Structures are given as C-alpha cells and as structure tokens.
Amino acid sequence: MTTATAPKEWLLDEENELRIEIDFGTKVKLRLVTGTAEVFGTELAQKIDYEFSGRKIAVFTWHGCKLLVTGHCSVEYIANETPMVSYLNMHLALEQRRLLATQNKGQGPRVLIVGPNDVGKTSLSKMLLSYALRQSRQPTYVDLDCSEGSITMPGCLTATPLTEMIDAEEGFGSSATSAPTAGSAVMPLAYYFGFPSPKDNVKLYNLLVSRLAHSVNRRLEEDETARSSGIIIDTNGLIDSTGYEVIAHCIKAFAVDVIVVLGHERLYSDMTRLHKKAGVAVIKLAKSGGVVERDPAFRRHTQNQKIREYFYGTSKNELAPYSTMINYHDMEILRVGEGSLAPSSALPIGEDRKVSETHVVKVEPGEHLLHSVLAVSNADKMTEPEILETNLAGFVYISEIHDARKKMTVLSPCPGRIPKKFWWLGSLKWAED
Numbered sequence: 001m002t003t004a005t006a007p008k009e010w011l012l013d014e015e016n017e018l019r020i021e022i023d024f025g026t027k028v029k030l031r032l033v034t035g036t037a038e039v040f041g042t043e044l045a046q047k048i049d050y051e052f053s054g055r056k057i058a059v060f061t062w063h064g065c066k067l068l069v070t071g072h073c074s075v076e077y078i079a080n081e082t083p084m085v086s087y088l089n090m091h092l093a094l095e096q097r098r099l100l101a102t103q104n105k106g107q108g109p110r111v112l113i114v115g116p117n118d119v120g121k122t123s124l125s126k127m128l129l130s131y132a133l134r135q136s137r138q139p140t141y142v143d144l145d146c147s148e149g150s151i152t153m154p155g156c157l158t159a160t161p162l163t164e165m166i167d168a169e170e171g172f173g174s175s176a177t178s179a180p181t182a183g184s185a186v187m188p189l190a191y192y193f194g195f196p197s198p199k200d201n202v203k204l205y206n207l208l209v210s211r212l213a214h215s216v217n218r219r220l221e222e223d224e225t226a227r228s229s230g231i232i233i234d235t236n237g238l239i240d241s242t243g244y245e246v247i248a249h250c251i252k253a254f255a256v257d258v259i260v261v262l263g264h265e266r267l268y269s270d271m272t273r274l275h276k277k278a279g280v281a282v283i284k285l286a287k288s289g290g291v292v293e294r295d296p297a298f299r300r301h302t303q304n305q306k307i308r309e310y311f312y313g314t315s316k317n318e319l320a321p322y323s324t325m326i327n328y329h330d331m332e333i334l335r336v337g338e339g340s341l342a343p344s345s346a347l348p349i350g351e352d353r354k355v356s357e358t359h360v361v362k363v364e365p366g367e368h369l370l371h372s373v374l375a376v377s378n379a380d381k382m383t384e385p386e387i388l389e390t391n392l393a394g395f396v397y398i399s400e401i402h403d404a405r406k407k408m409t410v411l412s413p414c415p416g417r418i419p420k421k422f423w424w425l426g427s428l429k430w431a432e433d
C-alpha cells in the first residue's frame with residue numbers, strides 16, 4: 001500500500017460534491033477541516049482522518065466545507081450539479097409516511113429501489129437509510145442484490161434492522177452473520193442463494209425472497225419503532241422480462257408501497273403501467289453524474305475484498321480467523337438447482353424442469369472444493385424444502401484439501417468445531433492472498 005504525503009485542500013461551495021476514485025492497493029485519507037460534509041448520507045466529523053481504499057465515493061456538502069485529501073486518487077473533481085436535493089425531497093416524503101405510521105402505530109413506507117446496473121441504487125439506499133437514522137428512525141435494510149452482498153457475502157439475500165449510523169469508511173461492512181453488522185445492534189437475517197444473478201435460478205430466488213419477507217414481517221410485527229420506520233429494498237440491476245418477474249414478486253412479497261425508479265425512463269413507464277395503483281406510488285429519480293460504471297474486474301476485486309474482510313476484518317477492526325481440520329464425514333455439502341440439473345434431453349418427456357431448480361443434492365467432497373466459500377446453514381435436518389428456507393449461521397473458506405486422508409482445512413471466523421453440518425456450495429470462489 002502506498003500513501004502519498006502532500007495533502008490537497010478542496011474548498012466546496014454549498015450543495016457541491018467532491019468525487020474521488022481510489023484504486024485497490026492505495027490508501028487515501030480524507031479530513032473535514034471546516035463546515036459539514038457527508039459520504040452517502042453519513043455525516044463526517046471534523047478533524048478526524050477517514051481512510052478509503054478501492055472505493056469510488058462522493059463527499060457532499062449542504063452548507064459548504066473545506067476538505068483535506070492525502071494520498072493518490074485516480075479521479076478527483078468537484079461537481080456542482082447533483083440530484084441530492086431530489087434525494088432529500090424523497091426522504092422528506094418518506095418521513096411524512098413514517099410520521100403517519102407512528103401516530104397510527106402502523107407500517108412505515110416500504111420502498112423498492114429499481115434501475116439498471118450502475119445507476120446508484122445502493123448509494124441511494126444508503127442515503128435514505130442514513131437520513132432516516134439521523135432522524136432517530138430504525139429502518140430495515142433489505143439487500144436483494146445477490147451479486148454484491150452489501151451486508152454479508154455475495155450470493156446472499158439479507159435483511160438488517162439498522163439502529164446506528166452506517167460507517168462512512170466501510171459502508172455496511174462485511175460482518176459475520178453470527179454478529180451484528182455495522183449500523184445495527186441486531187444480527188442480520190441471511191438466506192443463501194449462491195448465484196450472482198436471479199436469472200441463474202429464478203424459482204429459488206423468488207422462494208428466498210418470500211421467506212425473507214416473511215421473516216422481516218414477523219420481526220416488524222413485534223417492533224413498533226422498526227415497523228413505523230419502514231423498509232428500504234435494494235435490488236440488482238436486472239430489468240429484462242425475468243427482471244420484471246422478479247420485481248413483481250418482490251413487490252408482492254414485501255407489500256411494497258413506494259417504487260423508486262432510478263435513471264431509466266422506460267422502466268419508469270413500465271413500472272407505472274404495471275404497478276401504480278391505489279396505495280402504491282411510483283417515483284422517478286435522476287441518476288447522479290458521479291455514479292461510476294464498474295467493470296467486471298473491479299467488481300471481482302470488490303467481491304474478493306468483501307470475502308477477505310469477512311475473515312480478516314478491516315485495518316480498523318482486524319479479525320483473526322481460525323483454521324480447522326475437518327473430516328469429510330463430519331459435514332454434508334449441498335447444492336441446489338443449476339449445478340445439479342440434468343440436461344433437458346435427459347428429462348422424461350413432459351417433466352417440469354422447474355421442479356429440479358429447487359431440488360437439493362449432496363456434493364461429494366474432493367479437490368474441486370479447494371478455494372470455495374461455503375455458507376453454513378442453521379438447519380439440523382436435511383428436509384426439503386425447509387432446508388432451503390433456513391437462514392445462515394455464517395461462512396467458511398476451504399483452504400486445503402487432503403483427499404487421500406479424506407480431510408479438509410477450513411477457515412472460519414469462530415474457534416473450534418463448526419457447529420452446523422450442512423454447508424451450501426454456490427459459485428463463490430476466493431484465492432486467499
């Protein structure tokens with residue numbers, strides 16, 4: 001890691017933002033000297049160094065500020081045109097609904113954010129959540145973007161009731177599902193999908209969305225503050241016919257009453273036609289000019305960083321994972337859908353292929369598991385479909401295979417025996433560096 005020494009001073013007028021891109025392997029320090037500023041809704045404190053690496057961020061100020069940036073940014077510029085006022089207005093409209101919900105002891109807004117890839121859906125989710133938190137709300141963040149895994153690991157569908165501010169440096173972090181995530185005092189709920197896109201297994205994806213919605217609803221029934229604070233749902237960028245099917249399913253499962261369409265005219269028109277009815281509002285918001293398209297290499301790098309942080313933590317909060325040798329017969333490795341599908345030609349005439357999309361199959365351990373990241377299910381029995389709908393205890397990484405001895409070495413965030421024996425195999429691999 002390199003850290004350039006000479007700090008650079010930036011003076012921002014009100015409603016301007018400093019956009020910076022920092023490469024992986026480079027550390028940049030950011031300090032708010034005077035005024036106020038925020039990173040995706042999280043306020044910065046004055047005279048404290050915030051450190052960023054491998055990130056693309058906007059430091060926005062409502063009232064003007066002076067910033068010091070130390071280190072090399074691959075991109076750095078001030079923008080004076082941003083859609084932040086419309087995002088704030090969006091928040092104020094949601095706040096009205098929350099006020100009403102608090103008075104009636106009812107349900108706060110359930111907001112679904114949709115749009116193509118790289119339009120700023122996750123960034124807008126963070127902002128709306130942070131603004132709600134700043135008003136002492138306790139919104140629930142639902143992350144249905146299985147390619148990214150904002151809260152836990154890529155491949156998961158998660159929900160977290162937020163109670164504390166989201167970290168400016170780390171975002172939601174990459175906490176273990178066995179521990180509260182950044183911004184929350186409660187453990188996140190995570191279900192394992194195991195693929196980068198809902199397209200890879202639509203039936204399983206919809207099943208898990210229903211299951212997650214059911215769990216979130218049960219939690220909200222018991223918690224009045226969280227209920228009136230509402231839900232913000234971040235989605236992945238699928239907007240073709242499969243995407244529409246998945247969006248319709250999410251709207252139904254979570255009883256969504258506000259759909260925010262980000263940066264896509266046709267999608268807005270289609271969402272209005274398909275879903276606008278009494279009680280459901282469809283709102284169009286502009287994409288920020290600062291949103292950066294991330295190429296597959298950058299996304300892969302982000303994914304690797306996420307996995308690394310899960311086991312080793314961050315420079316601010318280091319973790320030491322445990323390495324354990326396990327016998328093949330002490331666990332059952334399972335996978336679902338695609339990987340286990342027989343070719344269509346092998347199916348009996350007239351058989352519905354969709355049946356096998358949620359069929360669970362056992363996987364023989366062996367060399368092919370090397371470098372895989374597996375999700376540990378909380379299930380104690382392998383009964384279908386219950387096992388698919390059981391949430392996760394955490395993740396393990398297979399660092400070595402000793403096939404002749406029928407053993408493997410696994411890395412886990414907890415010491416000792418891994419308490420659960422059913423482990424999900426998805427498409428997630430990681431080469432520990």
Ligand SMILES: Nc1ncnc2c1ncn2[C@@H]1O[C@H](COP(=O)(O)OP(=O)(O)OP(=O)(O)O)[C@@H](O)[C@H]1O
Binds near residue numbers: 121235
């Ligand atoms: N105003 C901005 N200035 C600079 N960078 C930004 C800004 N807004 C967002 N970004 C960055 O742009 C990238 C894409 O944004 P984001 O992840 O919010 O998009 P997304 O629509 O959720 O993407 P996807 O659904 O494809 O994962 C991120 O790295 C984010 O930090």
